[in-house]
Amino acid sequence: MDGVKRFVVLLLLAVVACTNERPLPTVSTADDLKKPQEGGTIVRRLQGDIATLNPVMAQSVNDRQVDFYLHTPMVHFDAGLQPIPGLAEKWDISADGKLYTFHLNPNATFSDGSNVTAGDVLFTLKKIVDPQTEAPQIAGAFDQLDLRSTHVIDAHTIAIGFKDGISPQLAHFNDLLVIPEHVYSRGDFKIDFTSKVVGCGPYRLVRRVPGQEILLERRPEYWGPRPNLQRVLFKVVADDVTAWNAMKRGEIDETIITTDTWLAEGRRSELQKFIDFRRFYTLNYNYIAWNNRDPILGDKRLRRALAMCIDLKSIIENVYHGTARAMNGPFTPDQWAYNPDVPVIEYNPQEALRTLHSLGWLDTNHDGLLDKGKKPLKLEMLITAGSLASNPFAQLFQAELKKIGIELDVVPLDFATLIQRVLAGNYQCAYLSWNLDPDPDPFALFHSSQFPPRGQNLVFYSNPEADKLLEAGRREFDQTRRKAIYQQLHALLAADQPYTWTLQVSSKWAINMRIRDVKESKGWGLFQWFPGELGWWIPIDQRTHDVPPRRR
Amino acid sequence: MTAYVVRRLLYAVLTFIGITIAVFALVHAVPGDPVTFYIGAHSAHNLSQASLDAIRHEYHLDEPLVAQYLYWFRGVLRLDFGTSLVDHRYVTTRILEKLPNSFELNGIAFLIAAAIGVPIGLWSATRSGRPIERASSVFFFLLYSLPSFWVALLLMELFSVKLGLLPTFGMTSDEYLDLSAGQKLVDHARHLILPVITLSYAQIAIFARFTKSALTEVIRQDYITTARAKGVAPQIVLWRHAFRNALIPLITLLGLTIPSLLSVGVITEQIFQWDGIGKLFFASILTRDYPTVLGLTVVTAVVTLIASLLADILYAMADPRVRLEETAA
Numbered sequence: 033m034d035g036v037k038r039f040v041v042l043l044l045l046a047v048v049a050c051t052n053e054r055p056l057p058t059v060s061t062a063d064d065l066k067k068p069q070e071g072g073t074i075v076r077r078l079q080g081d082i083a084t085l086n087p088v089m090a091q092s093v094n095d096r097q098v099d100f101y102l103h104t105p106m107v108h109f110d111a112g113l114q115p116i117p118g119l120a121e122k123w124d125i126s127a128d129g130k131l132y133t134f135h136l137n138p139n140a141t142f143s144d145g146s147n148v149t150a151g152d153v154l155f156t157l158k159k160i161v162d163p164q165t166e167a168p169q170i171a172g173a174f175d176q177l178d179l180r181s182t183h184v185i186d187a188h189t190i191a192i193g194f195k196d197g198i199s200p201q202l203a204h205f206n207d208l209l210v211i212p213e214h215v216y217s218r219g220d221f222k223i224d225f226t227s228k229v230v231g232c233g234p235y236r237l238v239r240r241v242p243g244q245e246i247l248l249e250r251r252p253e254y255w256g257p258r259p260n261l262q263r264v265l266f267k268v269v270a271d272d273v274t275a276w277n278a279m280k281r282g283e284i285d286e287t288i289i290t291t292d293t294w295l296a297e298g299r300r301s302e303l304q305k306f307i308d309f310r311r312f313y314t315l316n317y318n319y320i321a322w323n324n325r326d327p328i329l330g331d332k333r334l335r336r337a338l339a340m341c342i343d344l345k346s347i348i349e350n351v352y353h354g355t356a357r358a359m360n361g362p363f364t365p366d367q368w369a370y371n372p373d374v375p376v377i378e379y380n381p382q383e384a385l386r387t388l389h390s391l392g393w394l395d396t397n398h399d400g401l402l403d404k405g406k407k408p409l410k411l412e413m414l415i416t417a418g419s420l421a422s423n424p425f426a427q428l429f430q431a432e433l434k435k436i437g438i439e440l441d442v443v444p445l446d447f448a449t450l451i452q453r454v455l456a457g458n459y460q461c462a463y464l465s466w467n468l469d470p471d472p473d474p475f476a477l478f479h480s481s482q483f484p485p486r487g488q489n490l491v492f493y494s495n496p497e498a499d500k501l502l503e504a505g506r507r508e509f510d511q512t513r514r515k516a517i518y519q520q521l522h523a524l525l526a527a528d529q530p531y532t533w534t535l536q537v538s539s540k541w542a543i544n545m546r547i548r549d550v551k552e553s554k555g556w557g558l559f560q561w562f563p564g565e566l567g568w569w570i571p572i573d574q575r576t577h578d579v580p581p582r583r584r
Numbered sequence: 585m586t587a588y589v590v591r592r593l594l595y596a597v598l599t600f601i602g603i604t605i606a607v608f609a610l611v612h613a614v615p616g617d618p619v620t621f622y623i624g625a626h627s628a629h630n631l632s633q634a635s636l637d638a639i640r641h642e643y644h645l646d647e648p649l650v651a652q653y654l655y656w657f658r659g660v661l662r663l664d665f666g667t668s669l670v671d672h673r674y675v676t677t678r679i680l681e682k683l684p685n686s687f688e689l690n691g692i693a694f695l696i697a698a699a700i701g702v703p704i705g706l707w708s709a710t711r712s713g714r715p716i717e718r719a720s721s722v723f724f725f726l727l728y729s730l731p732s733f734w735v736a737l738l739l740m741e742l743f744s745v746k747l748g749l750l751p752t753f754g755m756t757s758d759e760y761l762d763l764s765a766g767q768k769l770v771d772h773a774r775h776l777i778l779p780v781i782t783l784s785y786a787q788i789a790i791f792a793r794f795t796k797s798a799l800t801e802v803i804r805q806d807y808i809t810t811a812r813a814k815g816v817a818p819q820i821v822l823w824r825h826a827f828r829n830a831l832i833p834l835i836t837l838l839g840l841t842i843p844s845l846l847s848v849g850v851i852t853e854q855i856f857q858w859d860g861i862g863k864l865f866f867a868s869i870l871t872r873d874y875p876t877v878l879g880l881t882v883v884t885a886v887v888t889l890i891a892s893l894l895a896d897i898l899y900a901m902a903d904p905r906v907r908l909e910e911t912a913a
Contacts, residue, residue, distance in 0.1 A: 075758065080867060083670045091670070163638035166672075171632030204629075222672040242681065243859040244754065269753055270867065271855050273737055277745050278752040446614070448872065469629050476630045487630050577758060 072570035073263040073577045074547060077275050077287045081243050081268045086216075086225040087209035088159050089167050100560050101235040101248050101264055102143075103209035104256060106134060106153070107202065108562035111553040112368075113470040115202050116562065119148065119210060119232060129197025129509055131181065132205075136188040139255040142212045143229075143236040150190035154182065155213035157192065159221065166222070173204040198506040199514065203471035234259050234566060244268055260569035265577070276542070279307065282576060285544040286558075290420075294540045295353055308550065310541045313366060315468035315555040317359050318421055319531040320413070321454065322461050325492045328411070329460060333387055335529040339377045340384035341432040342534060351424045352537060359533035361526040362474050366555040368511065369472035369518035374526045385436045395437055402437040410439040414453060414462040417444035421537060422463045455484040457492060464490075470555065472518060475502045478530060493530035546574035585900065592896050596889050603885045604660060608653050611878055619645070643669065643874070656878065665879030670871055675879040679861060683883075685755065686853070686860030690845045692776065693783035697841075700784075701791020702834075708792065709799035710822065721793070728789035732848055736782040736855045743778060751775050753857040779856045783848060787841060794837050798830040832903050839895025843888035 082095045087103050090096055108118035120134040140148040160170050161177050181193025194201060215230045227240045234256065235248040246266040250259060267284055269275040275287040280303065289309075298309045320339075322329045329335060344358045360377075363370040393402040393409055401408040413429075415422035426442040433440045445453070453459050466477075476487045479502045480494035501521040508514045526533075539557055543550050548569050553561040619636050640646045643666070644655050659666055665675035704720070711717040744752040751757060755775050756768075763771060802808065803826055811821045846862070853862035861880055868876040 084672075089672075161632075163632070163634040166635055166639045166642065168631040168635035168639070171635045172630045175630065175632055200629075223667075226671050226673060243863065244756075244857075245758075265758060267754065267758075269857055270863070271753075271857065274740065274753045274855055274857060277740055280745055281748065281752055283752055448614075482630075485633070 068260050068549065068567075068569040069572055070258075070260050070569075071262045071572070071578075072260070072575045073265055074261050074286075074568065074570065075265045075267060075284045075577050077278075077284045078246070078266045078268045079275075079288070080270050082246070084226040085229040085237065085240065086221070087211060087229075087231070088156065088165060088170065089222065089225075091169070097559065098246055098248075098266060099209055099231075099233075100565070101233055102229055102237065103211075103231040103233040104140070105206050106208040106210065107205040109203075109206060109470055109553070109556065109560075111551065111561060113553060113555050113561065115206070118206075118562070120205070123202075125202070125509065126197075129199065129201075129507070130178075130194050132192045132194075132202070133185070134190050134192065134205075136190070137255060138188050140232050141253065141255055142215075142232050143251055144212065144215065145253075146212055146214065147187070148210060148212070148232045149187050150184040151187075152210050152213050153190045153192075153208075154184055155217065156208065156210045157182065159211075159216070160208075170207050173207050176201070198473075199509045200469070200471040200473040200475075200506055203469060206470070235264060238263075257563070257566075259563075259566040279542050279544070282306070282544065285547055285577075287542055289540045289542050291352060291355055291537070291540065294355065298540075306545050308543045308545050308547075310543060310550070310552070310558070311355060311538045312552045312557055313357070313364065313536050313555070314539050314557050315364060315366065315470070316465055317364060317468075317536050318425070318463065318465045318534045319359070320461050320534065321459075321464050321491050321531055322529070323457060323459055323491060324494070324530055325457060326460050328409070331391065332528050334391055335532065336377065337384040337387040337391075338433070338438075339529060339532040340380045340387075341436065341438075342377075342429055342532070343379045343432060344376065344534060345379065347425060347428060348535065351428075352535075355540070356535045356537040359536055361522045361533055362478070362531075363472055363518065363522055364468070364536055364555070367468075367472045368515055369522065371519035371522035373519075374523050377532070381432060381436050388436070388438075400437055401439055408439065409437065410441065412441045412443055412460045414443050414445055414450050414459050416447050416450055416463075421465065425534070426463060454490050457484075462490075473502075473506050474521075475506055478502060478525065491530045493528070495524070495528060498524055498528070546570050546576065588900055589897060592893055596893050600886070600889060603889075604657055604882060605653070607878060607881045607885065608656060611874060611881070612649060612652075639669070660882060665882070666875040668868075668876050669873045670868075670876070675875045678864065678876060679879055679883055682859060682861045682864050685858060686846070686849060686862060689776070689779055689853070689858055689860060690783065690842075690849055693780045693787065694841065694845055696780060697784040697787030697791055701788040702795050704788070704792040705795020706799060706822070706827075708796045709803065712796070712800050712803075721796075724789040724792050728786050728793075730786070732782055732786065733851050733855060735785065736778070736852060739778050739781060740855070750777055753855075755857075755859055775856075779852050779858050782852045782856070783845060786848075787845070790837070790841070795830065795834060798833045799826060802826045802829045828902070832899060835895050835898045835902060838898075839892040842891040843884065846884055846887060 076097070078094045078097065080092065080094050082098055083089065083091045084095065085098070085102070087095075087099045090099055105118045106120050107115045107123075110116045117137075119136055119140055121137045122135050124133045125131070126133075134153070136148060136150060136153070142148060157174065157177060158179065159165050160167065160174050161179070163171070165171070176194045176196045176198070178193040178195045182191065184190050210232060212230050216225065219225075227242065229237050232255075234251060234254045236251050238247040238249045240246045245268065248264040248266075250262050267278075269278060269284065269287070272288075272290060272293075275284065276289060276293055276297075278284045279287050294309065294311070297303055322335050324330055348354060348356045348358065357365075358376045360374045361371065365372070388402055388409075392404045394404070395402055397403065399408070401410070403409060411433075413426060415426045423444075430440040430442055450462060454462050454464070476482050476489070478489060478493050478498055479487065480489070480496075480499050481487065482489040483492055484490060498521065501517055501524065505514055505517045505521065508517060541558065543558075548571065549567050550558060551564070551567065552558060553564065556564075559565050619640060637646075644652050647655075656666065663676055665679075667673060668675055668678055708717045708720055740752060743750045751774060755772065757771050757775075760768060760771055808821060808826055811825050812818070816825075849860060850862035850865050852858065853860045854866050857863065861883070864876065865880050867873075868880065
């Protein structure tokens with residue numbers, strides 16, 4: 033069978049060589065295979081179709097994956113998620129933090145050949161903050177933009193003003209993907225650019241087949257550091273099982289995989305021969321949101337006692353088989369704001385029970401439930417229905433609480449319903465998760481001015497001391513001093529337990545080994561930092577997706 | 585006959601209006617609106633309230649439900665389902681882009697199911713009660729009860745991962761555009777095989793059982809015995825005397841099968857990444873793209889209505905009693 037296959041392949045190659053003008057890859061020496069080579073096609077998976085190729089209207093992570101090739105952001109992140117030059121060569125921030133002056137790379141061009149100018153930057157900013165654009169996510173990142181003090185200085189210099197000078201703003205310039213005014217000012221901004229694009233990034237669009245695929249090609253005249261891969265083919269594969277099957281067949285080169293797949297297939301030797309299994313932590317965490325306004329949960333001693341009933345070690349071992357880690361507060365170990373001295377709350381139900389007794393919760397009527405003033409201690413926790421993370425956690429927590437006489441009612445809800453109840457403050461506790469921004473500023477989550485709908489302080493936490501630290505943290509532009517502030521805040525929030533931070537579950541990926549130099553950043557995994565996916569390459573003898581027509 | 589058709593059409597229009605009300609109410613009864621989707625999908629920095637308000641306003645989400653319905657229904661009458669919340673394109677355009685793909689997949693599955701299922705049904709009717717027929721009926725019941733998502737994954741595991749014979753997903757290969765017309769056809773056909781099997785295996789079972797029971801019923805009747813007693817050849821009795829009457833319940837089945845193919849298609853299209861309306865449906869529900877979900881539901885409802893209307897008319901054509909009774913009533 034193998035012999036026959038090889039013969040067929042050879043025959044096909046011969047046919048191709050005769051009919052196709054493209055030369056076949058030449059045989060290379062072993063040395064060539066160790067250093068990055070140009071050329072080759074990678075087949076990447078999109079977990080769903082993109083909404084649009086218009087970067088200002090981008091909604092999902094899928095849109096961002098594609099946009100990263102087509103546009104060079106104003107500011108890139110390096111592997112430590114620190115801002116580094118992108119489209120902007122350098123920048124200055126005024127002493128009050130309200131005025132950012134960006135110097136654009138003078139060589140930068142769009143894929144239609146025109147120069148990138150400061151006027152294009154201004155045009156893009158105006159589109160972003162225009163409510164009619166209906167791009168609430170990116171518009172939120174530029175909420176404080178002050179168009180009156182924003183002005184073009186010269187063709188490659190722009191001053192961008194803000195109503196408020198805050199240090200997290202700089203990181204949001206990573207979201208600013210500049211588009212040419214002379215293209216995007218014509219036609220209907222919202223619908224005319226869903227399948228065509230002009231950007232200043234290292235790749236240009238060859239074609240988009242909505243719902244199926246997007247093909248990008250390297251721009252030969254790109255003004256910045258040139259990436260290696262000649263073509264990037266995105267295939268839309270929404271289903272995880274299908275994607276994993278396609279991965280095993282080599283039809284796609286990378287995919288995220290579930291913990292179950294990781295555990296069941298990650299150790300199979302025939303797969304380890306060609307699939308690189310990767311696991312790393314990204315900027316997200318799971319937590320229990322305690323409604324701080326609730327008459328019972330308003331007491332931080334009680335919240336801490338409840339936290340003591342979570343057996344994180346056992347959950348990490350038994351539910352995630354060691355592929356998760358415990359959290360101690362609002363920052364993850366990958367963030368510079370992290371305070372390593374804050375302990376993770378130890379599992380100790382006896383101590384929790386003593387605390388509850390001291391707070392007056394006793395089982396006076398001997399029904400097995402703690403009570404106070406004739407009211408039993410009953411709590412309701414909302415979880416997302418069908419969520420793989422929430423269900424086992426909620427059940428284990430429920431069982432632990434029952435042991436010390438607390439009844440936890442677990443209510444699975446559709447996410448939209450859940451979030452509506454949480455935003456309205458109509459809940460006791462909920463098991464949720466956050467995806468964090470690269471800048472660690474948690475102002476929107478914990479400042480007392482940020483109760484919904486204004487901000488995302490879903491737990492209605494209010495502590496003047498925390499407010500002061502949160503304000504100081506975003507006013508300070510020096511990272512060493514900011515770090516000191518955030519470490520203090522970290523300790524304070526861990527003590528107050530507005531949330532009980534539980535776990536970080538690692539992100540698991542499978543990458544075909546023909547893709548080389550796949551590196552991880554501190555918190556953003558494989559993608560969207562520099563060089564990230566732009567540094568990948570494929571050895572010349574492994575260009576399996578480059579010889580059309582190909583038979584499988 | 586005309587009066588009968590007109591009456592059926594009137595019922596269909598009334599049903600259609602009822603469907604739009606029910607669908608609209610159902611979709612809006614699901615908690616959360618498209619704006620809550622934005623809140624769920626994004627990270628820990630704040631959203632722009634001005635943009636959210638602009639969205640609510642554009643999609644009339646800030647108005648009472650009845651007003652929203654009227655806006656929408658006025659559009660539906662002009663085949664305008666509004667614009668998608670995801671990419672702001674017209675829902676009608678989005679659906680029309682995907683509809684041919686679904687019709688292709690479902691049409692082929694339907695034809696194959698009928699072409700295999702009906703003859704099997706006829707065959708088993710002539711062997712009713714024999715061990716071989718009993719065995720085959722058990723087999724078809726088993727086949728019918730296999731869940732399609734499971735069968736789909738098994739097929740994929742076997743034919744594409746293990747044996748490497750067929751592609752895992754999609755409608756064409758990466759190099760499709762570089763192929764000649766003949767190669768394109770072969771490439772596309774190879775991508776069709778697994779989804780078509782997934783869609784048709786249960787339908788084959790239904791067709792086979794339905795044909796068999798319809799025919800068995802007819803065979804028992806006196807006029808068949810009479811025909812046989814007259815000495816007509818068994819084949820002719822079966823085809824000329826029995827089959828035409830057995831067709832009548834089959835017509836109803838056709839009316840029921842087409843819509844069910846569309847709904848099973850949601851799962852099949854999702855698994856094999858077939859770019860039809862099923863896949864669009866799935867994605868739209870996840871993103872709470874109201875206009876698209878509503879548009880697709882109405883389209884599916886209309887297809888169902890047309891299918892059952894056609895079945896009614898065919899029924900009347902095949903069986904004079906139906907139209908006569910209607911006229912008498």
